Amino acid sequence: MRRALGTLLLIMLGLYGAACLALFLLQRSLIYYPPATAAYPAPSTSVLEVDGAAVKVSERPLAGERALIYLGGNAEDVTASLPLLDQAYPERALYLLHYRGYTGSSGSPSEKALVADALALFDRVAREHKDIVVLGRSLGTGVAVQLASQRPVSRLVLITPFVSLQDLAARQFPYFPVRWLLRDRYASNQYAPRVTAPTLILAARHDEIIPAQSAELLLSRFPKGVATMRVLEGVGHNSISDSADYIPALQWAR
Numbered sequence: 001m002r003r004a005l006g007t008l009l010l011i012m013l014g015l016y017g018a019a020c021l022a023l024f025l026l027q028r029s030l031i032y033y034p035p036a037t038a039a040y041p042a043p044s045t046s047v048l049e050v051d052g053a054a055v056k057v058s059e060r061p062l063a064g065e066r067a068l069i070y071l072g073g074n075a076e077d078v079t080a081s082l083p084l085l086d087q088a089y090p091e092r093a094l095y096l097l098h099y100r101g102y103t104g105s106s107g108s109p110s111e112k113a114l115v116a117d118a119l120a121l122f123d124r125v126a127r128e129h130k131d132i133v134v135l136g137r138s139l140g141t142g143v144a145v146q147l148a149s150q151r152p153v154s155r156l157v158l159i160t161p162f163v164s165l166q167d168l169a170a171r172q173f174p175y176f177p178v179r180w181l182l183r184d185r186y187a188s189n190q191y192a193p194r195v196t197a198p199t200l201i202l203a204a205r206h207d208e209i210i211p212a213q214s215a216e217l218l219l220s221r222f223p224k225g226v227a228t229m230r231v232l233e234g235v236g237h238n239s240i241s242d243s244a245d246y247i248p249a250l251q252w253a254r
Contacts, residue, residue, distance in 0.1 A: 031184060032074055034099075034102040034103065034109075035076065041079070042059060042079050043059065044061050045104070046059060048097075048120060048124065050120050052107055054107075055098060055099075055105045056103065056104030056105045057096065057098065059095055060085075060093065061093055062094075064091070064093070065130045065131045066092045066131045067132050067133070068085065068095065068135060068253075069097065069133070069147075070085060071118060071134070071137070071141075071143045072097075072099075073140060074139035077098075078096040079103075088251055089250070089251075089253075092254075093125075095125055097117060097118060097121055099114055099117070100114065100117065115146045118143050118146075119147060122151045122153075123151075131154045132153060133154055133157065133253045134148055134153045134157070134197075135253070136157070136158055137159040137160060138161075138162075139165075141158040141159065141162065141188065144158060145158070148191075148195045148197050148199070150194075152197075154197060155197055156195060156199040157199075157200050157250065157253050159240065160203060160209075160237050161210070161214075161215055162214045162215070163188060163189045163214045163217045164185060164186060164187040165182065166185045166187065167214065168214070189218060192227075193221055196226065199222060200229075200230065201219055202230055202249055203215045203231045204236050204239070204240040205232060205233045209236075209237040212231075232246065
């Protein structure tokens with residue numbers, strides 16, 4: 001009996017180890033969901049040549065000092081946000097980054113690559129525009145906070161943000177050591193203290209993906225007086241942009 005129990009325990013440990021290995025190897029396919037096609041025709045597009053990839057940027061060009069960089073969610077084709085951004089920011093040039101491996105961009109997505117590409121886009125945009133707002137949504141908030149911690153962003157808007165990806169993963173996979181397995185951590189809580197740009201956190205009251213306390217905890221990590229939070233009623237994580245208050249809220253950074 002003891003030998004049988006020992007054998008069973010070894011089998012269970014083997015299966016658990018195999019599951020951990022699969023989670024480690026496949027984790028980026030669980031984080032990034034590139035859309036198949038563009039959702040909306042952009043007025044203009046350009047290609048950002050970066051290390052190891054050619055990254056597409058959808059644009060609504062506009063002369064002047066004011067611009068906005070948009071960083072989307074993990075399953076989003078960013079052009080889907082063009083109509084709303086066009087309404088919210090009629091006086092800003094718009095630059096929407098298509099992540100590596102997403103529609104029109106080569107390469108493979110990773111935290112290091114996405115942050116590097118966002119920094120490169122900011123540097124290119126800054127050659128023509130001095131006043132740059134950065135807007136991140138969901139996964140894009142993890143990129144946006146890091147960008148704002150390293151560049152002179154004029155204002156930062158974070159839509160349905162999280163304190164860190166490893167915190168979310170630990171909630172979703174409570175029986176696995178995800179804090180050890182995770183390669184892309186998007187630890188916004190570590191970068192928020194370095195942000196000096198006025199910041200708006202826009203949360204959804206019924207967010208079914210990111211717990212409310214995650215956004216509240218992230219808010220507490222910003223320097224005093226830098227960030228404020230607004231919660232939109234009657235909407236969830238993916239439906240927040242359907243709120244009648246969504247565009248007025250975004251215009252805080254107009």
